[in-house]
Amino acid sequence: MDLEKELIQLQKDISEKFASIKSTEEINSFKVEILGKKGRLTRILKSLSTLSKDQRKNIGQKANEIRDMVNQKIEIKQQEIAQKLIAQEIVKDTIDVTLPGKKPLIGSKHVLNIIIDDLVDFFRSMGFSINEGTEIEDDKHNFEMLNIPKGHPARDMQDTFFLTNGLENDLLLRSQTSPSQAHDLENHDFSNGPIRMISYGRVFRRDDDDATHSHQFYQMEGFVVDRHITMSDLFGTLNLTLKHVFGDDREVRFRPSYFPFTEPSVEADVSCFFCNGKGCSICKNTGWIEVLGAGLTHPNVFKAAGVDPKQYQGFAFGMGIDRFAILKYGISDIRDLYTNDVRFLKQFEGEN
Amino acid sequence: MLISLDWVKEYLDLPVNAKELAVKTTMTSQEVDEIIEPAKGLKKIVIGKTIEVSPMPGSDHLKICQVDVGEKNLSQIICGAPNISQNQNVIIALPGARIKNNVKIKRSKMRGYESNGMICSLEEIGFSSSVVPKEFANGIYIFPHDLKVKIGDPVFSYLGMNDHILDLDLTPNRGDLQSIRGASYEFGAFYHLKPHFQKFNLKTNSDDFANKFKVSVTDSHLVPVYQLRNISNVKIASSPQWLKNRLWNVGIRPINNIVDITNYVMYLYGQPLHAFDVNTIQSNHILVRKAKDKEIIETLDGVNRELKDQDLVVTDGKNPIAIAGIMGDLYHEITENTTNVLLESAIFNSQHVRETAKRLNLRSESSIRFERGINSDTVSEAIDYAAYLIQKIAGGTVSQDVLFGSKVELPKYHIMTNAKAIGQKIGLTISTEQLTNVLNDLAISYKSQGDSILVNFPHRRPDLMIEEDLDEEVARIIGYDKLPMTLPKAQINPALLTPLQALVKKSRQIMIGCGFSEIMNYTLVPKNEIEDLTSKVNDTIILPNPMTKDHEVVRRNLRRGMLDVLHYNQMRSSKFQHLFEIGHTYTGNIKKTQPFEHTKLAVALSGKYPNTWLGKGKNVNFYDLSGILTSFMKQIGIKKSFNIIPQNSEEFFHPGQSGKIMIDNNQIGVIGKINPNLEHRLDLLPTYIFEIELNKLLEYSHKKFIKITVPKLNPVERDISFFVSKKYHNQDLILAMQNLNLPHLSQIELFDIYSPDEKVNSYAYTLTFLNNEKTLTDEEINAELASLTSMLQEKFSAKIR
Numbered sequence A: 001m002d003l004e005k006e007l008i009q010l011q012k013d014i015s016e017k018f019a020s021i022k023s024t025e026e027i028n029s030f031k032v033e034i035l036g037k038k039g040r041l042t043r044i045l046k047s048l049s050t051l052s053k054d055q056r057k058n059i060g061q062k063a064n065e066i067r068d069m070v071n072q073k074i075e076i077k078q079q080e081i082a083q084k085l086i087a088q089e090i091v092k093d094t095i096d097v098t099l100p101g102k103k104p105l106i107g108s109k110h111v112l113n114i115i116i117d118d119l120v121d122f123f124r125s126m127g128f129s130i131n132e133g134t135e136i137e138d139d140k141h142n143f144e145m146l147n148i149p150k151g152h153p154a155r156d157m158q159d160t161f162f163l164t165n166g167l168e169n170d171l172l173l174r175s176q177t178s179p180s181q182a183h184d185l186e187n188h189d190f191s192n193g194p195i196r197m198i199s200y201g202r203v204f205r206r207d208d209d210d211a212t213h214s215h216q217f218y219q220m221e222g223f224v225v226d227r228h229i230t231m232s233d234l235f236g237t238l239n240l241t242l243k244h245v246f247g248d249d250r251e252v253r254f255r256p257s258y259f260p261f262t263e264p265s266v267e268a269d270v271s272c273f274f275c276n277g278k279g280c281s282i283c284k285n286t287g288w289i290e291v292l293g294a295g296l297t298h299p300n301v302f303k304a305a306g307v308d309p310k311q312y313q314g315f316a317f318g319m320g321i322d323r324f325a326i327l328k329y330g331i332s333d334i335r336d337l338y339t340n341d342v343r344f345l346k347q348f349e350g351e352n
Numbered sequence B: 001m002l003i004s005l006d007w008v009k010e011y012l013d014l015p016v017n018a019k020e021l022a023v024k025t026t027m028t029s030q031e032v033d034e035i036i037e038p039a040k041g042l043k044k045i046v047i048g049k050t051i052e053v054s055p056m057p058g059s060d061h062l063k064i065c066q067v068d069v070g071e072k073n074l075s076q077i078i079c080g081a082p083n084i085s086q087n088q089n090v091i092i093a094l095p096g097a098r099i100k101n102n103v104k105i106k107r108s109k110m111r112g113y114e115s116n117g118m119i120c121s122l123e124e125i126g127f128s129s130s131v132v133p134k135e136f137a138n139g140i141y142i143f144p145h146d147l148k149v150k151i152g153d154p155v156f157s158y159l160g161m162n163d164h165i166l167d168l169d170l171t172p173n174r175g176d177l178q179s180i181r182g183a184s185y186e187f188g189a190f191y192h193l194k195p196h197f198q199k200f201n202l203k204t205n206s207d208d209f210a211n212k213f214k215v216s217v218t219d220s221h222l223v224p225v226y227q228l229r230n231i232s233n234v235k236i237a238s239s240p241q242w243l244k245n246r247l248w249n250v251g252i253r254p255i256n257n258i259v260d261i262t263n264y265v266m267y268l269y270g271q272p273l274h275a276f277d278v279n280t281i282q283s284n285h286i287l288v289r290k291a292k293d294k295e296i297i298e299t300l301d302g303v304n305r306e307l308k309d310q311d312l313v314v315t316d317g318k319n320p321i322a323i324a325g326i327m328g329d330l331y332h333e334i335t336e337n338t339t340n341v342l343l344e345s346a347i348f349n350s351q352h353v354r355e356t357a358k359r360l361n362l363r364s365e366s367s368i369r370f371e372r373g374i375n376s377d378t379v380s381e382a383i384d385y386a387a388y389l390i391q392k393i394a395g396g397t398v399s400q401d402v403l404f405g406s407k408v409e410l411p412k413y414h415i416m417t418n419a420k421a422i423g424q425k426i427g428l429t430i431s432t433e434q435l436t437n438v439l440n441d442l443a444i445s446y447k448s449q450g451d452s453i454l455v456n457f458p459h460r461r462p463d464l465m466i467e468e469d470l471d472e473e474v475a476r477i478i479g480y481d482k483l484p485m486t487l488p489k490a491q492i493n494p495a496l497l498t499p500l501q502a503l504v505k506k507s508r509q510i511m512i513g514c515g516f517s518e519i520m521n522y523t524l525v526p527k528n529e530i531e532d533l534t535s536k537v538n539d540t541i542i543l544p545n546p547m548t549k550d551h552e553v554v555r556r557n558l559r560r561g562m563l564d565v566l567h568y569n570q571m572r573s574s575k576f577q578h579l580f581e582i583g584h585t586y587t588g589n590i591k592k593t594q595p596f597e598h599t600k601l602a603v604a605l606s607g608k609y610p611n612t613w614l615g616k617g618k619n620v621n622f623y624d625l626s627g628i629l630t631s632f633m634k635q636i637g638i639k640k641s642f643n644i645i646p647q648n649s650e651e652f653f654h655p656g657q658s659g660k661i662m663i664d665n666n667q668i669g670v671i672g673k674i675n676p677n678l679e680h681r682l683d684l685l686p687t688y689i690f691e692i693e694l695n696k697l698l699e700y701s702h703k704k705f706i707k708i709t710v711p712k713l714n715p716v717e718r719d720i721s722f723f724v725s726k727k728y729h730n731q732d733l734i735l736a737m738q739n740l741n742l743p744h745l746s747q748i749e750l751f752d753i754y755s756p757d758e759k760v761n762s763y764a765y766t767l768t769f770l771n772n773e774k775t776l777t778d779e780e781i782n783a784e785l786a787s788l789t790s791m792l793q794e795k796f797s798a799k800i801r
């Protein structure tokens, strides 16, 4: 047979066959048929030696071209088939990605700790260290050293849970966080620098629990003692603090008050965030909401701890954490803070 | 504290209206809670005169009244008040009137009779029943006959109802503001004004009162001033209208002219007065002394009061006739038959009055003034003014004799200061002139000595004693809003957390990260909660005077309160709960030692994981929670591993599903399922709790930073499984394997456990071997495995599978 004709026929056959190939198996058998040991092209290549030099060169070149073409086509076909298979797999494995995922447990911080942690970060950034104090205190630190001697009317303002009766220095559940001032003054070594301290935690008063009263609540106390502390320093510190807590757009005002352990004493209001100062039921139509009490440390407090009030001045301020939480989050009943209803707790997810 | 501005205006020309004054007062002095305007919202309420009153036929109480209301014709008004009769000046709400609570009065018909309005009681036009005179308590108000009125005029000015009354939220240091005079000084200071008080000329008669009557005081340091005056031949009657108006506008009920005058003078001067009926005092002797223990007095409210030896009493030489400064007794008070009055003006020790009033629960207008300190300069003036008013209003003659039981001059406080020193403390530079202006405004006397100023604090202001008190006066009169805002300029030291603070903070973050919600329970809990845990403790802190049974003891753990929270939420359809609390608990025998503060973490897992489309949720179990515990300990960075030792003596937990959490030989907590008894009683879903003491964890949690190398070679894993008696726990086996200290055994992980019969368990572990230096050979691993298996066989009689 004429090899040249055979090649042409082969080329034709390859094109036809290739079009019908659909699977990897068909590729393989096609490959064997053409390029296998007994394949048609292999046979042609083997027969080349019987030809003249010119023919050999001519037909050989053509045969090689065909071989290259076949290899190339096979490769393309193989990729096509692989793609098809993957495409099928993808269709098969397609899922509804909108179905809910596996539910992890979600935790939340208690709202009082949300407020506390935020304030702790704020005050630590200004160099205030933390002295939490302890919930069980003695009369000396809770009252006596804070210029509230026995018989002082201020003892009535903070009707107290006593744990002992008639001892020289009775134990009690602290009625305020201020005893930490007394402890700090007793223990502080001023050669290490001034006092800049916050103290926070539970305090207790003999109040019947209702929507606005709780026998247990949280206070945070700030205390700064140094030489040359002024009332302006107190105002500046409180202004920053209250704007941090209640927002930069709040106005802050100060007015006189009375606490036995400060003189002068101050109460701070922020402009009402419900009515923006216009007057509403929350602010009792004043446009202002009372948020904390403060003042310059009374000289008797210094004297009680053996610190010279001529050398040192200080200021202190006390914040009601429960009240901050109530105001910030619009909580209508203080008991919600201690009832631990999970529907209440859940609302603070993500407020960490 | 109610301050009537009409009253203040008798002494001070207030240049502003009530609203402006209230804002100024809040910003400069005391918080104003409210401005009370008695006539606000009322209209068409006039004075009328009953011309004819006749009973309504067919009614046992209604009357048909023809009333002159200042119009051409009489008005017919139906009235049911028992005290109505002809020829009375009364309060008429005309048709169209608005009375209390914005109620509108309309023309109406009652049983066919027309009624053109309403004849009103004081309460119907807004008076509180606590100030309505007793004689008008169940009827309409009738104006005194001698009061000149114009029929048809609005009633408001006649009843003092056009007044504006400031309700001050008084701080306990400002006793001076419990008086109209004190308030006048205070308001005057805001506007650079001086109050001008009434001058009066007391006419007295010489008689033998001083000879007839004796007074003595045993403890003049507790009663520094005690004085008496006698007014005889008085006529007890109802007070004139102006006096009633003054009193009820400041919240005091008018009673009779003598009592009303003492109350009026008390409110004006801040000086409580007491009036006795002299004729009831048989002894002609007043002795002020400390009470005898268990002495009894029947106070004028009809209650027998038992006294203590710290109480001060006024006696007739023998028996108490008044608790000093608080309340008189029933038998010596002014009655309608009194003709001879003994007036008392005194200063009683504030602490004694306070403690007695508090103990007897007898806070009175009088006692709060003694408690907060009164003006020793006007003790005499007040009694003189009262005598003057009595003579004017109730007639009678005032004896010229003033009897003194004590008359101690009270100390005056003065300080030496200067403008610069004050300015430095408040943070604002002030001039000497500014300082003296403030002193002038406050009517405080001073002497300039160059730049220094000697300030004499008046007795009128007992709250002023030291320099700092003046700092406050200067700052508030200048205005707190005038002070600059600065920050303390000071050395700042690092503000580090203590290890415990850091541990608490980290614990909270970890538990939130593990998906638990933080709760906060009360520190004070019911007694029976403690009994639920164990009845055998004696270091629980119990309140001697609890307020309620719910808050009687200081909690000694967090887990019992946790159960109540779980129960509460379960009752509200929460079937799966994951909660934690971090808080303090206390123990200790407080009579002997300081209590110990524990910082604890309690974690609870309760109920059933929710069903999802991925599968049905199962009940929570022990291993869910112990897994959380493991995760917590790993994240906290405990340098030693912890163990759970089975068995627990606490009644709180399931005996077969609980254990102590141990590090070394130190118990740091407990873990377990709630005891079925408790679970049933509280109707709880399966609940598991662990509670650990963070302060005990502290010593294990300082993780030293060590050199950390990442292994270069891959580990080799081998599985081992064996049967072993059930008396051994997984932990025993693991500990024994670890204790072999095999050089390359780096990890032991349980992967299967089953029980072929009652006595035996089969355990299967994956053992991980690692050598960082070179690849381990089979021989090396086999050798270590062999020593491990032989240990298990010898020590636990394990049958290797």
Ligand SMILES: [Zn+2]
Pocket (backbone or CB within 6 Å): A272, A273, A274, A275, A276, A277, A278, A279, A280, A281, A282, A283, A284, A285, A287, A288
């Ligand atoms: Zn508002």
